[in-house]
Amino acid sequence: MSYNSMKDLTEASSRVHFSGLHINMETQNTQIEQASTSMTGKPHKQPFVIAGVAGGASSGKKTVGDMIIDQLHDQRVVLVNQDSFYHSLTPEELSKVHDYNFDHPDAFDTEKLLSSMEMLKHGKSVDIPKYDFKTYKNSISRRVNPSDVIILEGILVFHDPRVRDMMNMKIFVDTDADVRLARRIRRDTGEKGREIGMVLDQYSKFVKPSFDNFILPTKKYADIIIPRGGDNHVAIDLIVQHIRTKLGQHDLCKIYPNLYVIHSTFQIRGMHTLIRDAQTTKHDFVFYSDRLIRLVVEHGLGHLPFTEKQVTTPTGSVYTGVDFCKRLCGVSVIRSGESMENALRACCKGIKIGKILIHREGDNGQQLIYEKLPQDISERHVLLLDPILGTGMPTHSTFPFLVHGNSAVQAIKLLLKKGVPEGNIIFLNLISAPQGVHVVCKEFPKIKIVTSEIETGLNQEFRVVPGMGEFGDRNVLQANVLKAMEVFQSTRSNKQIFHRNVMLFLLLQNLGYNAAICKTKWESSGGLTSGNYEFIDVVRSDSGTRYFIDGNFSGEFDIARETKHFRRIRQHLSRHGGKTASCRTSVRSVPSLSRRPRPPLNTTVAISLRPPRDSTAADGGCWWQMVVVENPSEVGKEDDDEMTILPLM
Numbered sequence: 013m014s015y016n017s018m019k020d021l022t023e024a025s026s027r028v029h030f031s032g033l034h035i036n037m038e039t040q041n042t043q044i045e046q047a048s049t050s051m052t053g054k055p056h057k058q059p060f061v062i063a064g065v066a067g068g069a070s071s072g073k074k075t076v077g078d079m080i081i082d083q084l085h086d087q088r089v090v091l092v093n094q095d096s097f098y099h100s101l102t103p104e105e106l107s108k109v110h111d112y113n114f115d116h117p118d119a120f121d122t123e124k125l126l127s128s129m130e131m132l133k134h135g136k137s138v139d140i141p142k143y144d145f146k147t148y149k150n151s152i153s154r155r156v157n158p159s160d161v162i163i164l165e166g167i168l169v170f171h172d173p174r175v176r177d178m179m180n181m182k183i184f185v186d187t188d189a190d191v192r193l194a195r196r197i198r199r200d201t202g203e204k205g206r207e208i209g210m211v212l213d214q215y216s217k218f219v220k221p222s223f224d225n226f227i228l229p230t231k232k233y234a235d236i237i238i239p240r241g242g243d244n245h246v247a248i249d250l251i252v253q254h255i256r257t258k259l260g261q262h263d264l265c266k267i268y269p270n271l272y273v274i275h276s277t278f279q280i281r282g283m284h285t286l287i288r289d290a291q292t293t294k295h296d297f298v299f300y301s302d303r304l305i306r307l308v309v310e311h312g313l314g315h316l317p318f319t320e321k322q323v324t325t326p327t328g329s330v331y332t333g334v335d336f337c338k339r340l341c342g343v344s345v346i347r348s349g350e351s352m353e354n355a356l357r358a359c360c361k362g363i364k365i366g367k368i369l370i371h372r373e374g375d376n377g378q379q380l381i382y383e384k385l386p387q388d389i390s391e392r393h394v395l396l397l398d399p400i401l402g403t404g405m406p407t408h409s410t411f412p413f414l415v416h417g418n419s420a421v422q423a424i425k426l427l428l429k430k431g432v433p434e435g436n437i438i439f440l441n442l443i444s445a446p447q448g449v450h451v452v453c454k455e456f457p458k459i460k461i462v463t464s465e466i467e468t469g470l471n472q473e474f475r476v477v478p479g480m481g482e483f484g485d486r487n488v489l490q491a492n493v494l495k496a497m498e499v500f501q502s503t504r505s506n507k508q509i510f511h512r513n514v515m516l517f518l519l520l521q522n523l524g525y526n527a528a529i530c531k532t533k534w535e536s537s538g539g540l541t542s543g544n545y546e547f548i549d550v551v552r553s554d555s556g557t558r559y560f561i562d563g564n565f566s567g568e569f570d571i572a573r574e575t576k577h578f579r580r581i582r583q584h585l586s587r588h589g590g591k592t593a594s595c596r597t598s599v600r601s602v603p604s605l606s607r608r609p610r611p612p613l614n615t616t617v618a619i620s621l622r623p624p625r626d627s628t629a630a631d632g633g634c635w636w637q638m639v640v641v642e643n644p645s646e647v648g649k650e651d652d653d654e655m656t657i658l659p660l661m
């Protein structure tokens with residue numbers, strides 16, 4: 013299997029991959045062949061398989077090509093014949109046609125063949141000439157559109173190395189010379205209306221010598237040699253199976269044999285759709301991401317070594333099976349990796365799980381690594397857990413500030429330092445960016461990466477796209493808050509007790525968050541009514557990101573007379589947690605709110621929408637007030653997105 017160059021394949025591998033339903037099109041005798049885009053309307057990706065079929069004239073190349081197309085009836089396949097690229101004969105050549113060698117490489121316009129294949133390979137339609145064996149000319153063309161599989165068939169398709177290198181699969185049809193000659197006589201005297209004497213003359217003068225000199229020597233380039241051509245159904249079945257496998261794989265899997273993307277089904281795509289949707293509820297996010305993680309974990313466990321084991325069944329029969337590998341452990345990269353621990357524990361009862369925390373310190377991006385790993389880790393197989401593989405940048409890279417992805421490289425290096433053999437590490441991701449895959453697979457070729465989807469890439473902020481947001485934040489904190497809410501449901505009516513319980517629960521889980529009850533109180537002044545507000549202030553210990561947890565956030569905004577504007581804000585706040593900035597935006601979307609001073613960047617913001625007693629500032633009945641509480645610990649930080657609001661309805 014080879015792409016034109018490694019660079020081509022690397023580029024292709026960063027693109028969106030889609031495997032799904034395809035339109036079956038007629039591949040011959042049509043003026044327009046194949047649709048240019050898949051049914052999704054997405055841009056065409058590089059064809060996955062360019063199969064070259066070579067062999068002597070009348071060996072059955074076209075027959076084999078047609079049989080492959082027939083079996084790949086649910087895929088978009090196109091057959092291109094090398095015959096289409098025969099040079100048209102000049103009047104002079106035509107006058108001495110018996111002396112013309114049609115079996116010599118120079119008889120073909122190989123440059124045109126190459127450029128046409130390049131076009132198809134890069135997803136562009138191309139006009140391919142039609143050759144007329146009676147007039148010895150190519151006049152009209154047929155439009156061929158790009159497809160997922162391109163089959164190029166012809167006596168000399170393996171001759172030019174540039175054409176050969178475009179092929180992912182090379183097939184040589186090996187049919188006995190006498191069979192080929194018999195078929196040729198029948199074809200040339202019948203279809204082409206030639207004299208038998210002329211056919212035999214051409215055979216001995218050009219066809220046979222060229223076969224021996226140019227065609228047979230290319231047999232060595234073949235990946236598969238098919239004896240008996242179209243009669244060999246087993247060989248054709250195997251070829252079709254291989255093409256199907258390749259079509260279902262991500263391009264990156266072709267570069268890195270240590271990368272495994274779990275087989276995608278519509279069920280899996282459905283779960284991905286749910287967890288990637290920013291509107292998905294916390295419950296659904298946790299539930300479906302957990303289901304997907306279990307699949308990744310199970311797939312990863314499948315890569316562990318096993319020993320054969322026989323057991324006796326209750327019927328007294330002997331069952332020959334396998335025994336799981338016992339010496340294994342999990343290691344989660346804190347914090348997002350912790351969200352995978354439950355799934356691992358569910359699959360491997362009592363498994364030891366270590367932790368690695370890569371902590372960024374200061375603006376120079378200097379990293380500190382904390383670890384708590386099993387003492388005998390060097391003797392274990394390690395399932396390294398991190399749901400998102402992002403940049404994969406190694407340390408001292410151009411982007412020292414990036415912790416995501418970098419953490420993967422750092423964590424692996426630490427495991428190696430602890431004596432874990434590289435081949436004993438299985439890195440489990442839920443989603444992986446191609447950039448991170450390149451870095452990890454290149455630097456650690458013996459590590460296996462198991463993931464459920466490969467992403468399109470990274471955006472300008474080096475975040476994985478399409479991605480699913482900060483996984484750890486969406487999952488670990490939310491999962492624990494949800495758990496706490498469930499546990500302390502009975503105290504929910506008393507907000508003070510409920511908040512204290514949830515706060516203590518979070519602290520006791522040792523999640524790497526600091527939590528405190530935060531109370532704000534304000535006096536009435538300048539049109540604002542006095543009031544107070546309480547929430548749980550959660551701060552991520554490493555990055556300092558703040559979260560604002562309120563057991564009944566939307567309840568704060570319940571008023572008797574809701575207006576359209578008011579409802580819009582309330583819905584926005586109750587649907588999902590938003591960054592401070594988006595919260596401000598929505599507040600600003602109400603005209604009178606926007607006239608109020610914008611809170612400074614270094615403050616914690618509490619927003620209350622209770623009607624001020626003496627207010628005349630009504631937006632069609634919507635009263636509001638905004639309270640800005642200075643947060644001394646945040647002074648100096650100018651990050652607008654430091655605080656995230658997680659309303660819990």
Ligand SMILES: Nc1ncnc2c1ncn2[C@@H]1O[C@H](COP(=O)(O)OP(=O)(O)O)[C@@H](O)[C@H]1O
Binds near residue numbers: 069074195
């Ligand atoms: N296995 C086969 N048994 C009988 N006839 C065959 C077989 N394979 C091909 N043929 C016939 O031989 C001729 C040449 O086959 P084709 O597939 O066009 O060969 P090529 O493309 O190598 O020139 C065609 O008439 C075809 O029908």
Ligand SMILES: Nc1ccn([C@@H]2O[C@H](COP(=O)(O)O)[C@@H](O)[C@H]2O)c(=O)n1
Binds near residue numbers: 095144
């Ligand atoms: N005008 C022509 C052009 C080509 N040939 C013969 O066709 C054979 C290649 O076609 P296949 O379909 O069999 O691959 C080759 O052997 C040429 O001699 C011809 O006779 N006249």
